[in-house]
Amino acid sequence: MTVFHRNETREPLPDHLRGGVIAIGNFDGVHRGHRTVLDRALAVAAERGRPALVLTFEPHPRSVFRPDEPVFRLTPAPVKALILEGMGFSAVIEYPFDRTFSQMSASDFIRTVLIDWLHAAHVVTGFDFHFGKGREGGPAFLMAAGAEEGFGVTLVDAFRDESASVVSSSRIRHALAEGGIVEAAGLLGYRFTVAAEVISGQQLGRTLGYPTANMRLPGEVTLRNGIYAVRFRRADGTLYDGVASYGRRPTVDSNGEPLLETFVFGFSGNLYGEVCSVSFFGFLRDELKFDGLEPLVAQIRKDEEEARALLSGVAPLTDLDATLCF
Template sequence: MSSQSAAFSDGSFTFPIAEVPERLRGGVAAIGNFDGVHRGHQMVLNEARTAARRMGVPAVALTFEPHPRTFFRPDQPVFRLTPPAERAVVLSALGLDGVVIVPFDAALAATEADRFVDGILRDRLAIRGAVVGYNFHFGKARGGTPDFLRERGEADGFAVTVVEATVDEGGEPISSTRVRAALEAGAPEVAARLLGHRWLVVGEVIHGDARGRTLGYPTANIRLAPDCALRHGVYAVRVAVDGQTYDGVASYGRRPMFDDGAPLFETFLFDFSGDLYGRKLTISVFSFLRPELRFDGVEGLIAQMDADSADAQRILGEAEPLSDLDRMLSFRAG
């Protein structure tokens, strides 16, 4: 397996296009970036899953890495709402059978729409059906439109479904752009309403400076992607690790009172004791509590952390699932 392929494979659910297992061939493919897996994306994915179950074939999400906008403008990388690990968690919860990732590179950008259908949809995946959103385009210069895909499907014997825009309760189209804006503004509740589930952070716990232990708040530290534009501050969160779920409070930022270093996501788990180093956490972000602050002394910081913990426990104790998907992702039994 190449190093690029290894980056796109976890050996069970997510695979590079060059190494599609036989069990995922001959199915219905939901095609798109699916960044955030918001309520609009879920309409596409659920349509693909329903069609696949009706036909007795696998339901597959076909997506791309990196995000095309990041490829074309690397100096302005897109704030990824769901990097591959996070996206896999949500897609698995939605009942997809697997994710296939196409590397978005210069070769793909130069591939004509016809060749994309022939080489990827027919040869690699042998699809029986495809489901796309109304605004999905593919191939060189975005030459592949939903109508083009329908025509190819009719000619080549695979069904094509195009899903129209999904709007929120105010009649505005739901988009990843709106979700990003909400998280950048420190409004995870708004983001969650657009997503239909709480926004997730997935990562492996790394060693920090252990300062939290001296303050009475030992934290599990995760380094988020450099493109993450989540507002710096303190959040009420719920953490899943090794099949167990814990409420907690997290800080994302540069620690202005100490080192003012690279941004770090630091989570304190209530009612937990043990070593989390090297373990993978899935963290659901519920509410923004306050911005990152600088205190005059350690006593003031600890007092504020006590207040933050009380606020987080209250908020999480009153929280309700937004959907069945949110229940699976953020309300797992401990």
């Protein structure tokens, strides 16, 4: 799948991507609510024999307007692209969101982005999508523009879960902050997944017989500190079960930066510099401070046993979950 970045040179889209069906949105999390929009776009594209594309915006608008309050990204751009590729989209267009773009009028957005650049044949978005300076463009504006300019528009209602509550990224962030890995997976429709480069650490785990692949997650991540049953995917797609610790390692380095440290079952090679992903299947316990390394190792053995038992009985939640985590 192509990940296409809009730039100031106005590089045109390749011919095979022009005239497509465009799903528009931020889609942070690509959760079940987002997928009602995305699935509709895929269906329209299939009916019309046109490419299906996603138009999204990087960075998250809140990071531009409130840089002192960075948002916890449920799906950073590389993970989002992986999910959208698994769904069947031909390309993801990451349009740079900055203050200059935020001042573009709704009419200019329609003309310069949707028509002149994308040559959109059809647009699919949520019922509450607003765009342009001061959010002047809304659903009625978009539909009127489509009727005038010759592209179709489909608006999709909010998706509600089995309890009739709207599925939102904020609900998922709250669940993850509480260690609600199973709840988050139910809202996402797949296991929560992060991706980062494997970095070197203190290598204490190696001396204890539990070497770990260490990752530094963005500082705005509010995942609950603790121990998790996970699946670890290498860049080549190889998948391993594992147990991971996220936090500050209170027994040995309570003042250190938060790290995600994964003991990868059955792997003994070098992963440094490799961008890998970790999918979370269950929260096992909170971080604890032990009185020395011996009780720490004893607890790690218990954590490994519990993680192996949990992971031995898991099944895919959805086709997308199967693509990411199985």
